[in-house]
Amino acid sequence: MTSEHGGVRRRDSAGRERNRATGRNRTTAAPSQRTRAADPARLVAYEVLRAVSADDAYANLVMPARIRHHHLDRRDAGFATELAYGALRGQGSYDAILARCVDRPLSELDPAILDALRIGVHQLLAMRVPAHAALDQTVGLARAVIGAGPSALINAVLRRVSAQSLQEWLAQLTDGLTDDVKIASITESHPEWIVRSLRQALVAHGRDAAEITALLEADNAAPVVNLVALPGLGSLDEAFDAGFTPGPLVIDSALSPGGDLGRLSSVREGTVRVQDVGSQLVARALAAAELTSERTDGEERWLDMCAGPGGKAALLAALAAEQGAWILANEPTPHRARLVEQAMAAIPEDAWTVRTGDGRDVGREHPESFDRILVDAPCTGLGALRRRPESRWRRQLSDVSELGPLQRELLDSALSAVKRGGVVAYVTCSPHIAETLAVVDDALRGRTDLELLDAGAALDAVSLTGKLDAGNAGSPLPVHRMTAQLWPHLHQTDAMFLALIRKL
Numbered sequence: 060m061t062s063e064h065g066g067v068r069r070r071d072s073a074g075r076e077r078n079r080a081t082g083r084n085r086t087t088a089a090p091s092q093r094t095r096a097a098d099p100a101r102l103v104a105y106e107v108l109r110a111v112s113a114d115d116a117y118a119n120l121v122m123p124a125r126i127r128h129h130h131l132d133r134r135d136a137g138f139a140t141e142l143a144y145g146a147l148r149g150q151g152s153y154d155a156i157l158a159r160c161v162d163r164p165l166s167e168l169d170p171a172i173l174d175a176l177r178i179g180v181h182q183l184l185a186m187r188v189p190a191h192a193a194l195d196q197t198v199g200l201a202r203a204v205i206g207a208g209p210s211a212l213i214n215a216v217l218r219r220v221s222a223q224s225l226q227e228w229l230a231q232l233t234d235g236l237t238d239d240v241k242i243a244s245i246t247e248s249h250p251e252w253i254v255r256s257l258r259q260a261l262v263a264h265g266r267d268a269a270e271i272t273a274l275l276e277a278d279n280a281a282p283v284v285n286l287v288a289l290p291g292l293g294s295l296d297e298a299f300d301a302g303f304t305p306g307p308l309v310i311d312s313a314l315s316p317g318g319d320l321g322r323l324s325s326v327r328e329g330t331v332r333v334q335d336v337g338s339q340l341v342a343r344a345l346a347a348a349e350l351t352s353e354r355t356d357g358e359e360r361w362l363d364m365c366a367g368p369g370g371k372a373a374l375l376a377a378l379a380a381e382q383g384a385w386i387l388a389n390e391p392t393p394h395r396a397r398l399v400e401q402a403m404a405a406i407p408e409d410a411w412t413v414r415t416g417d418g419r420d421v422g423r424e425h426p427e428s429f430d431r432i433l434v435d436a437p438c439t440g441l442g443a444l445r446r447r448p449e450s451r452w453r454r455q456l457s458d459v460s461e462l463g464p465l466q467r468e469l470l471d472s473a474l475s476a477v478k479r480g481g482v483v484a485y486v487t488c489s490p491h492i493a494e495t496l497a498v499v500d501d502a503l504r505g506r507t508d509l510e511l512l513d514a515g516a517a518l519d520a521v522s523l524t525g526k527l528d529a530g531n532a533g534s535p536l537p538v539h540r541m542t543a544q545l546w547p548h549l550h551q552t553d554a555m556f557l558a559l560i561r562k563l
């Protein structure tokens with residue numbers, strides 16, 4: 060800590076600056092000097108929170124750029140990431156605590172001050188940072204980037220926060236409440252509508268509603284980064300030499316010990332890729348599903364209808380290349396279609412083609428043309444909240460119903476485009492009933508030419524353990540028992556939903 064972060068000088072300085080400050084309470088120091096006063100790791104975390112709340116940025120995209128900009132070493136980068144992501148995930152709990160420590164509604168605070176406070180609270184209550192360092196450093200950061208007046212307010216508020224542990228605060232905040240959803244929303248830092256949706260999803264997918272706490276807790280934990288070696292193209296040897304461990308659920312996968320993945324040449328070359336194990340499992344389950352379709356031209360034709368940015372398309376294309384099949388990877392957004400091409404770059408070119416277009420047109424343009432189709436539908440991503448720390452606060456209940464028509468049209472298009480005897484995998488990284496079971500129900504309604512394959516068994520068949528317990532065997536409705544749902548708290552994957560539909 061530099062001397063200007065020391066207690067006496069800070070208080071003196073804060074007093075002088077506050078008296079002198081303009082209406083916006085900005086420090087009079089030059090911006091470059093102010094920035095230098097802040098600890099770089101905390102500054103990066105703060106800048107990420109600001110970008111998320113002020114510019115609607117995605118934390119996982121901003122973070123690497125800020126880390127590079129401030130030249131953080133590996134340790135500081137880890138600290139900044141834990142701080143920013145933790146503050147974002149914990150925002151619901153932290154804001155409830157802050158509301159008890161600030162003398163006005165949080166909505167009346169300058170958003171920059173609120174972000175600095177959130178960073179302070181996470182350090183004080185959830186990181187192994189000594190309280191005095193959390194306080195001094197956050198106040199120093201605030202003084203450097205916001206101004207002396209606000210830093211005095213932040214100091215006073217964080218002192219109040221530091222008077223109790225997180226558990227004590229949560230007990231106090233939930234004291235007297237009887238609504239389980241409200242309690243979970245505060246203690247596990249999720250919007251109430253998401254708590255309610257996830258609890259309903261657990262029950263509809265045949266699990267116990269009491270698992271909700273474990274599920275919400277899993278959303279709040281930093282996910283381990285998973286790698287996949289593209290079949291026939293990539294090797295994990297380099298990753299294992301670098302300390303990665305074999306993934307326990309699926310072949311050719313590895314778990315990262317942390318740190319910059321760019322140090323692996325196989326990752327740079329694209330033969331080893333970052334991919335959640337849930338995504339690997341559903342892609343492999345489709346590739347291995349039993350077909351009864353007739354091959355007219357000798358090779359299987361596959362389709363990835365919603366391919367961008369290309370994670371599953373790359374794995375499917377590598378599997379297709381191994382099996383002598385070919386895949387069309389479709390994506391409507393041109394820049395995402397380019398990402399698909401980049402993802403495919405390491406795979407022999409005769410195994411794949413990228414199409415830039417609307418998946419809803421494919422069924423009409425190419426009826427009964429494909430043996431295997433993946434519909435990895437645009438969805439709310441409620442199953443990947445641990446990976447996108449800000450998304451739980453940005454998503455709204457209305458998103459679920461807005462996505463419904465598109466999800467249904469894409470699945471209908473796929474069911475037109477699949478050959479008789481071919482299989483469509485309907486996948487979402489959300490377990491929400493409206494995006495999963497309801498979409499499948501609607502697609503099957505009144506159709507006698509479609510049958511559900513046992514998706515749980517299909518996942519088991521491509522897993523290393525052979526017993527993932529992802530099938531929805533306990534679902535209240537028999538038809539739903541053929542679908543499968545992976546869960547972060549059970550499988551340490553994103554909550555991927557899978558239905559396998561065969562056209563008879």
Ligand SMILES: C[S@@+](CC[C@H](N)C(=O)[O-])C[C@H]1O[C@@H](n2cnc3c(N)ncnc32)[C@H](O)[C@@H]1O
Binds near residue numbers: 364367416
């Ligand atoms: C869940 S993401 C797919 C993720 C991808 N399969 C992967 O593993 O990397 C859904 C994708 O669907 C695309 N999409 C949106 N509208 C679409 C449409 N009408 N037809 C096809 N794809 C669409 C989105 O642009 C997005 O890239």
